[in-house]
Amino acid sequence: MSTVQISAADVNKLRQQTGAGMMDCKKALTETNGDFEAAIDFLRKKGAKVAASRQDRESNEGVVIARTSADGKRGVIIELNCETDFVAKNAEFIAFANAIANEAVEQNPATLEELNNLSIDVDTARITIGEATTEKTGKIGEKIGVSKFEKVEGERVIAYIHGNFRLGVLVALSANAEGADEAGKDVSMQIAAMNPVAIDKDGVDATTIERELAIAKDQIRAEGKPEEMVEKIAAGKLNKFYKDSTLLNQEFVKDPSKTISQFLNTVEKGLTVTAFKRVALGA
Numbered sequence: 001m002s003t004v005q006i007s008a009a010d011v012n013k014l015r016q017q018t019g020a021g022m023m024d025c026k027k028a029l030t031e032t033n034g035d036f037e038a039a040i041d042f043l044r045k046k047g048a049k050v051a052a053s054r055q056d057r058e059s060n061e062g063v064v065i066a067r068t069s070a071d072g073k074r075g076v077i078i079e080l081n082c083e084t085d086f087v088a089k090n091a092e093f094i095a096f097a098n099a100i101a102n103e104a105v106e107q108n109p110a111t112l113e114e115l116n117n118l119s120i121d122v123d124t125a126r127i128t129i130g131e132a133t134t135e136k137t138g139k140i141g142e143k144i145g146v147s148k149f150e151k152v153e154g155e156r157v158i159a160y161i162h163g164n165f166r167l168g169v170l171v172a173l174s175a176n177a178e179g180a181d182e183a184g185k186d187v188s189m190q191i192a193a194m195n196p197v198a199i200d201k202d203g204v205d206a207t208t209i210e211r212e213l214a215i216a217k218d219q220i221r222a223e224g225k226p227e228e229m230v231e232k233i234a235a236g237k238l239n240k241f242y243k244d245s246t247l248l249n250q251e252f253v254k255d256p257s258k259t260i261s262q263f264l265n266t267v268e269k270g271l272t273v274t275a276f277k278r279v280a281l282g283a
Contacts, residue, residue: 004034017123018043020139040125047138054083054143060282061088062147065101066159066168075157075170076104077279078115079148080133087142094165096136100129100146112149150277158184162192165281172275177268189253190260191278196247199273204246212241247273 006029014025014036020043028046032038062081068074080097087093099120109115116130127135129146136144154172158181161168169188173180190196198204216237220230243249248261255263264271 004029006030006034010034014039014043018139043138044131044135047135049138054137057083057143059083059143059145059147061085062281063088063094063097063165064148064161064168064279064281065097065165066161066170066279067098067101067105068157068159068170069105072156072158072176073153074105074108075152075159075172076101077148077150077159077168077170077277078104078146079168079279079281080144081147081282082140082144083142087140088165093136093140096132097165103129104149104151108151109149112146115146115149148279150279152275152277154274156180156184158188160185160188160192162189167192167278167280169279170275170277171273173264174270174272174274175268177271179267180271183264183267183271186252186254187247187260187264187273187276190250191247191276193253194247194250195278196250196276197245198247199276200246200248201242204242209238212238247276 006026010029011022011025014020014029015022017036018025018040020028024043024046025039028039028042032042059081061084062079064077064079066075066077078097078101080093080100082088082093100115103118103120104115107118109118116128118129119126120129120132122132122135133144133146150170152170152172154174156173156176158171158173159168160171169191171184171188171191173184197208213234216234217230220233225233248259250260252258252260252263258266261272264273
């Protein structure tokens with residue numbers, strides 16, 4: 001048992017440094033004889049234990065953050081999850097997600113694993129993002145973690161967040177043209193609403209094409225069409241799929257008289273999309 005007198009001021013100081021609860025701070029200081037550094041380590045260990053005990057919990061709530069670099073040539077999307085909508089709407093939780101996205105933009109990791117190993121400032125310490133999410137789990141009492149990380153590079157990258165941090169989009173344009181940011185936002189909103197599978201038909205993977213053709217053929221045969229017409233009609237249905245499901249061929253939501261390709265061409269001749277990513281919370 002500690003013989004050091006733990007004052008309310010000491011407890012409050014540790015709370016300010018760590019964000020942990022009053023009783024947790026008091027216990028940490030008591031167990032460590034008032035040693036602040038040891039008390040911080042004590043709280044971290046407690047957080048790790050809480051995190052381990054919640055590994056089987058569902059964490060489908062959270063926020064999606066999209067961010068671009070200062071030069072507009074790189075962008076990232078991260079999804080930070082928690083267990084409840086209440087925590088997801090908490091300003092501190094959203095700020096933590098933004099801090100992770102900022103580090104991702106600055107340090108440019110290649111994978112989610114590399115992202116979790118980046119360093120981030122938390123309270124008075126600089127620790128890894130993985131360690132920081134463990135600490136947040138201990139403090140908040142809910143399973144916290146980054147589940148998705150996407151990145152895009154291009155001549156002009158635009159970030160868009162939709163629906164109160166429920167969905168994020170990155171789109172890369174082929175040139176930093178006049179009006180590129182506004183056009184990029186329009187295209188990002190199109191991606192958010194229409195969820196294209198690829199930029200154009202050349203980007204659709206073979207498995208998807210095979211599946212669409214198989215479904216089309218089954219539908220045609222079910223309608224009683226002659227077998228010699230099946231391939232031709234199926235090809236037509238596949239073209240319709242490309243029109244509806246690939247970004248450049250979709251009708252522009254804000255002006256259905258144009259495709260996205262035609263819309264971008266009005267901004268600058270030859271302007272097109274070179275890459276995009278779309279992350280929806282929990283999807």
